[in-house]
Amino acid sequence: MHLPDGIITAPAIIGGYAAAAGITAFSMYKIKKQHINPRNIIPRAALLTAAFFAASLIHIPIPPVSVHLVLSGLMGVMLGWFSFPAIIVGLLLQAVMFQHGGLTTLGINACIMGVPAILAYYIFYIRKKSGQKKPLTHALLAFGASFIAVVLGALMAALLIIFATPAYLDAAAERNAVIALSIAHLPVAIIEGVFTAIVVLFLLKVKPALLECDGQ
Amino acid sequence: MIAEDLKISSLRYSYPGQKPILQDIGLVINSGEKVGLIGPNGAGKTTLFLLITGILKPSAGQITVFEKPVKPGAFNPQVGMIFQHTADQLISPSVHEDIAFGPQNMGLGEQEINKRVKEAATLAGIQHLLERPPHQLSAGEQRLVALCGILAMQPRLLIMDEPTSDLDIRYRRRLIGILSHMEDKTLLIASHDLEFILETCSRVILLESSAICADGSPAEVMGNKTLMEKHGLEVPHSLSVSWHKHRKTIKKPGH
Amino acid sequence: MIDKGYINKTAAQSILGRWEARLKLPGLMLLIFTFAFIRDLRLLPFLVLAAALTYSFSGLSLKHLIKRMRMPGFFLVAIALILPFWSGQTILWQLGPLALRLEGLLALLVITVKFFSILILVIALFGTTTLPQMAIALRAIRIPWLITDLLLFTYRYIYQLLSDLNRMRIAARLRGFRANSFNAIKPLAFITGTMLVSSHNQSERVFQAMTLRGYGNTKQPLPIFSPIPADFILLAVYILLSALLILFQFII
Structure with missing residues (x-):
């Protein structure tokens, strides 16, 4: 779901960076509201970001192929508003360590992963609103949050490929392409949802504090 | 005839682009033997274990476990390894x-x-x-x-990498107790805790600079002050004390 | 393919390697973005030329470059398969329902050249700049401390976590775990969960140790900025080059 350099048009690149900058600023505002000294949680956010980075190299086998994890949903669930800066850092490190480029599309890719992550955080947050503490509620919300995060990310990527690349397609072909790309991501979304649900259940049993990213 | 649980011959291994960490290693461990592996950090103890378990593939040489060659990457529940961490x-x-x-x-x-x-x-x-x-x-x-x-x-062969590095005295004793009840298993233990090796093993192998420097009973190897100090190790305290006692008891009848 | 974040000596001594990172980052980024904005076919040779020249200033070997270009990205391959057949009206060649279209083919050419030219610049940039230098440069262009601090700390732990993950997988393999069916998802999720818990625990210790050494008390000052004239000349060259390309693309 990462868009590479060279295919995205100029306005979309600028728009992507502008959006990413805006969301980062808003994330910082939210983080500062939630934590008295945000520097205190830098080590934690950083180690988790590194852990997510490592985990994103895990492949889940669905023979004969395997899919690698996006983890945007899990990041949102565990890091809350910190997930957006964490995703930017993750993408930057990917650019440095794998050197596949991705600098011009960093803003766009950050939005494609980060906006769904924040949405996932709010979906998972429902458990607090409803006061539900049952593992099943956690698992279902984690599944839903991650599932929707992947679908939304795929949808955003599909729309960008159609409207922000130099492909001249007619309207019907465009609509079909968006639908096809989104449907192609459904299995990935299900796998990601199941994975996130298992991790959340694991954390609920082993270290529930890790699911309280907003420090409340 | 006693079965050879582990047989290693002319084993060499080097990590990509580095000098060999193990060179020309030959070793036979019989069924039921309790073997301690000692040597300084970086001597290749963990690497040797990863080769025996088939995680790493030897650069040269053969390893047979229970008289069958080790297949790199294959699962063999008869060989168990407990990691350092x-x-x-x-x-x-x-x-x-x-x-x-x-x-x-x-x-x-x-x-x-x-x-x-x-x-x-x-x-x-x-x-x-x-x-x-x-x-x-x-x-x-x-x-x-x-x-x-x-x-x-x-497993019939149990490998332990630094099993006591994070244990307090009580758990260390408990582990010694548990291991002493494993007559039927072959043990291979790497440790810097020489007292622990002394209590659990009947044979000691000293590994340094990619080769086996000594192989024998704990008293022979770890009680040899010159050998131990040459390889940056110390004679375990209890061994040096008992060694003195031993010498005294030998002298007495001669009176 | 993971880089160890290590800059070799020739690269560090090269023109790009000695270029003050706080000017190199804006200079090269400007050119990279300029490349991204180009659509005119006639400019493509200049992109390749500029990228090649920049790379020759990096002191990096051709082997280094080729090794990193081998993976052109799944995405590019997908686009190469789709664009020439779906996009455009001018049909060049037809076989049944398959029609090779000129507009799509040209679009593919532009995309490919831009992709590789940008990639070459990125490799030259990262091959001559350490991550700490990068963080300083990012701070100098007013990227929020939250991002730069997070970047440095994450980088500090990433290799450790990658090797932790590797050891966990080895240990699981020795207990017969094979990632060859969908059932593997549970142990893999457990491994991830374990890694998250131990990272969290470690972060608490790291934080305590850092606090004891005064972290968070003051804003860390940037190292003194002492550029030499050559640093500015290089920057001027890259600004001029970018300006010319933009001028050509959008005005002429």
Whole structure:
């Protein structure tokens, strides 16, 4: 779901960076509201970001192929508003360590992963609103949050490929392409949802504090 | 004839682009032997273990375990290894599930798995911890859980990498107690804790600068002050004391 | 393919390697973005030329470059398969329902050249700049401390976590775990969960140790900025080059 350099048009690149900058600023505002000294949680956010980075190299086998994890949903669930800066850092490190480029599309890719992550955080947050503490509620919300995060990310990527690349397609072909790309991501979304649900259940049993990213 | 559980001949291994970490290693360990592997940091102890377990592929030479060549990458439940850092090994949300992990992968039935989990836990005296998350246990308890996770696979060859590095005296004693009841298993233990080796092993191998420098009984190898000091090690205290005592007892009858 | 974040000596001594990072980052980024904005076919040779020249200033070997270009990205391959057949009206060649279209083919050419030219610049940039230098440069262009601090700390732990993950997988393999069916998802999720818990625990210790050494008390000052004239000349060259390309693309 990462868009590479060279295919995205100029306005979309600028728009992507502008959006990413805006969301980062808003994330910082939210983080500062939630934590008295945000520097205190830098080590934690950083180690988790590194852990997510490592985990994103895990492949889940669905023979004969395997899919690698996006983890945007899990990041949102565990890091809350910190997930957006964490995703930017993750993408930057990917650019440095794998050197596949991705600098011009960093803003766009950050939005494609980060906006769904924040949405996932709010979906998972429902458990607090409803006061539900049952593992099943956690698992279902984690599944839903991650599932929707992947679908939304795929949808955003599909729309960008159609409207922000130099492909001249007619309207019907465009609509079909968006639908096809989104449907192609459904299995990935299900796998990601199941994975996130298992991790959340694991954390609920082993270290529930890790699911309280907003420090409340 | 005694079975050769482990046979290594002209083994060489080097990590990509580096000098060989193991060179021309030859070694036979018989069934039921308890062998301690000593040597300074970076001598290649862990590498040797990863080669025996088939995680790494030798650059040259042969390794046979239970008289069959080691197939790199293949699963052999008869060989169990306990990692130096238990954190590497304990991954499940409960102790029970973690001990069951190996047997499950062996394709055993539910009943057999539960039986093995219980047996292993009873042997190590951790039945009361079965429902706890391993991550919340003390280092000593974690070490025992890691041991149970391997014992439940009922390996004939048990490899331990620095098993006492994070144990307090009480858990160290408990581990010695558990290991002393394993007459039927072949043990291979790497440790800097020479007293521990002395109490658990009947044979000691000294590994340094990619080669085996000494191989013999604990008293022969670890009691040899010149040899030990030459390789940056010290004669274990109890051995030097008992050595003195031993000499005194020899002298007395001569009076 | 993971880089160890290590800059070799020739690269560090090269023109790009000695260029003050706080000017190199804006200079090269400007050119990279300029490349991204180009659509005119006639400019493509200049992109390749500029990228090649920049790379020759980096002191990096051709082997280094080729090794990193071998993976052109799944995405590019997908686009190469789709664009020439779906996009455009001018049909060049037809076989049944398959029609090779000129507009699509040209679009593919532009995309490919831009992709590789940008990639070459990125490799030259990262091959001559350490991550700490990068963080300083990012701070100098007013990227929020939250991002730069997070970047440095994450980088500090990433290799450790990658090797932790590797050891966990080895340990699981020795207990018979094989990632060859969908059932593997559970142990893999457990491994991830374990890694998250131990990272969290470690972060608490790291934080305590850092606090004891005064972290968070003051804003860390940037190292003194002492550029030499050559640093500015290089920057001027890259600004001029970018300006010319933009001028050509959008005005002429």
